[in-house]
Amino acid sequence: MYQYTDFDRQFVKLRAAQHRDQLERWQKGQLADDEFRPLRLQNGWYVQRYAPMLRVAVPYGEISSKQLSVLAQIAKEYDQPDAELFAKAQAQQDVLPGKSPRLIKGYGHFTTRQNVQFNWIPLDKSADVMDLLATVDMHGIQTSGNCIRNITTDELAGVAVDEVVDPRPYAEILRQWSTLHPEFAFLPRKFKIAITGATEDRAAIGWHDVGLQLVKNEAGNVGFKVWVGGGMGRTPIIGSLVREFLPWQHIMNYLEAVVRVYNRWGRRDNLYKARIKILVKAEGQRYIDEVEAEFNDIVTKDGGPHTITQAEFDRVAACFVEPKVTSNLTISANANLQEPAFQRWLHQNVVPHKNPALRAVTLSFKRLGLAPGDATADQLEASAQLVEKYSRGEARVTHSQNLLLPWVQENHLFELWHEAKALGLASPNIGLLNDMIACPGGDYCALANARAIPVAAAISERYQDLDELEDLGPIDLHISGCINSCGHHHSGHIGILGVDKDGKEWYQVTLGGSDGSSLSGPAGPGKVVGPSFSAVEVTDVIEAVIHKYLELRAPSSSKGRSEYFIETLNRVGQEAFKVAANSARQPAKEFA
Numbered sequence: 001m002y003q004y005t006d007f008d009r010q011f012v013k014l015r016a017a018q019h020r021d022q023l024e025r026w027q028k029g030q031l032a033d034d035e036f037r038p039l040r041l042q043n044g045w046y047v048q049r050y051a052p053m054l055r056v057a058v059p060y061g062e063i064s065s066k067q068l069s070v071l072a073q074i075a076k077e078y079d080q081p082d083a084e085l086f087a088k089a090q091a092q093q094d095v096l097p098g099k100s101p102r103l104i105k106g107y108g109h110f111t112t113r114q115n116v117q118f119n120w121i122p123l124d125k126s127a128d129v130m131d132l133l134a135t136v137d138m139h140g141i142q143t144s145g146n147c148i149r150n151i152t153t154d155e156l157a158g159v160a161v162d163e164v165v166d167p168r169p170y171a172e173i174l175r176q177w178s179t180l181h182p183e184f185a186f187l188p189r190k191f192k193i194a195i196t197g198a199t200e201d202r203a204a205i206g207w208h209d210v211g212l213q214l215v216k217n218e219a220g221n222v223g224f225k226v227w228v229g230g231g232m233g234r235t236p237i238i239g240s241l242v243r244e245f246l247p248w249q250h251i252m253n254y255l256e257a258v259v260r261v262y263n264r265w266g267r268r269d270n271l272y273k274a275r276i277k278i279l280v281k282a283e284g285q286r287y288i289d290e291v292e293a294e295f296n297d298i299v300t301k302d303g304g305p306h307t308i309t310q311a312e313f314d315r316v317a318a319c320f321v322e323p324k325v326t327s328n329l330t331i332s333a334n335a336n337l338q339e340p341a342f343q344r345w346l347h348q349n350v351v352p353h354k355n356p357a358l359r360a361v362t363l364s365f366k367r368l369g370l371a372p373g374d375a376t377a378d379q380l381e382a383s384a385q386l387v388e389k390y391s392r393g394e395a396r397v398t399h400s401q402n403l404l405l406p407w408v409q410e411n412h413l414f415e416l417w418h419e420a421k422a423l424g425l426a427s428p429n430i431g432l433l434n435d436m437i438a439c440p441g442g443d444y445c446a447l448a449n450a451r452a453i454p455v456a457a458a459i460s461e462r463y464q465d466l467d468e469l470e471d472l473g474p475i476d477l478h479i480s481g482c483i484n485s486c487g488h489h490h491s492g493h494i495g496i497l498g499v500d501k502d503g504k505e506w507y508q509v510t511l512g513g514s515d516g517s518s519l520s521g522p523a524g525p526g527k528v529v530g531p532s533f534s535a536v537e538v539t540d541v542i543e544a545v546i547h548k549y550l551e552l553r554a555p556s557s558s559k560g561r562s563e564y565f566i567e568t569l570n571r572v573g574q575e576a577f578k579v580a581a582n583s584a585r586q587p588a589k590e591f592a
């Protein structure tokens with residue numbers, strides 16, 4: 001992991017002190033609400049449906065055991081609303097259509113942007129939380145606002161067997177370049193960058209404002225393929241390839257040009273047309289030509305001020321070497337390595353590593369009783385202990401809202417599984433139907449049109465049989481509570497979008513979305529199967545779609561398995577699945 005310098009630590013501590021001063025002036029009435037709002041947002045403090053929400057930055061998903069422990073402390077000590085507010089929120093839940101799981105407190109939430117959120121921290125405690133985060137080199141800087149947000153990458157970065165170049169040093173350099181960049185503090189809209197260094201795209205780079213893929217040319221030189229103009233939301237668009245090969249030393253200069261042209265011409269008169277994807281789609285080659293001209297000016301006239309030197313790259317890259325072995329555990333004499341449950345977990349939650357003696361292991365945060373990605377204070381602390389004991393003190397928050405341990409010795413797997421199972425974090429469901437992505441939705445978010453959590457819970461309850469899930473194979477199910485697409489419904493093999501119809505919750509279902517992985521095919525949005533469904537119908541709709549898949553799938557002797565869901569859907573087309581989905585319509589009623 002990147003190791004903070006004295007400058008880095010001083011920077012974060014001063015930022016926390018600045019927030020405390022702003023908070024105190026607001027409390028005294030010296031800052032109006034409209035003045036304080038943009039200041040708190042720049043540090044990740046939102047005000048949601050019932051209470052403030054804090055988004056903590058986890059750059060490119062890397063997190064230490066010490067940081068997890070502090071997040072656990074925050075969940076336990078600060079994610080605690082006063083009893084009256086919490087009771088009021090629960091009472092309002094009871095009168096919403098359908099039956100939602102009870103709201104919980106004292107927990108953190110892993111997001112699809114590889115960050116961590118808290119939903120109940122009182123704003124008057126926010127400065128104390130910022131100070132506590134700073135003790136472990138954490139903050140909420142640029143997790144909100146119209147700026148360059150948290151840069152994401154492949155959760156297997158640095159350990160993947162198909163990796164060409166480790167993207168983490170570049171992600172860290174870009175993080176430092178973008179943090180409080182004075183020119184890009186008030187862009188037309190938020191801006192997201194994803195980077196991968198592998199042949200398999202596990203970072204969904206096509207769906208980002210800028211997508212970067214590290215490659216090597218015929219001469220063995222390292223550079224980037226650059227995509228610009230991707231995004232979800234109201235207008236899902238896949239980014240355009242604007243550079244086949246950009247020498248790595250110039251990536252900051254080039255991004256400076258990309259964002260500068262966007263900042264110059266991006267629309268500010270219409271919130272829904274302000275993202276860079278709209279500009280790129282509207283201007284096409286004109287936008288690309290202006291970026292190239294700006295880049296050439298930066299390099300030639302300005303001397304390339306952001307050219308990465310070899311010395312700076314080496315300094316940062318030195319933080320990302322394989323950590324030393326810190327544990328010498330041996331397999332217990334009582335371990336039954338052939339135990340079916342253990343073997344199933346190995347197959348589903350454990351993947352190969354570039355070091356043959358190691359494995360990458362995913363802890364599943366998809367279990368009944370909690371929303372996808374939720375982790376209680378006790379689970380966060382227990383996870384921290386597992387990370388310290390088995391993964392050399394380092395973990396990764398994943399795009400699918402789980403926690404990955406990247407440095408697990410092969411001969412420690414049984415002990416890790418045994419401990420994780422006792423904590424409820426060893427469900428062998430990674431990549432399967434109930435390893436779904438879901439945003440907090442209307443249970444917490446003021447922007448949501450509908451709730452995501454009860455829909456996720458109902459589907460998960462329907463699909464608990466491990467044999468059935470394994471037989472169904474990999475299915476990406478993504479749920480968003482509104483068109484902002486925080487649940488990435490566009491890229492799901494099955495996508496569910498909450499919509500508002502006459503003040504009631506309805507859900508639009510899409511099929512065939514892709515994040516750009518080899519399994520899913522080229523990145524693209526799913527297609528709507530028809531008019532929206534009532535909340536009570538959604539689970540039956542999903543079941544009808546799954547039954548149609550089982551009816552239509554074909555065995556594949558060349559691959560030694562039956563077709564996966566997305567393969568069948570791509571082969572036979574949408575129509576049969578649309579008919580199946582719409583056959584599940586029924587009179588609206590409450591969740592049973």
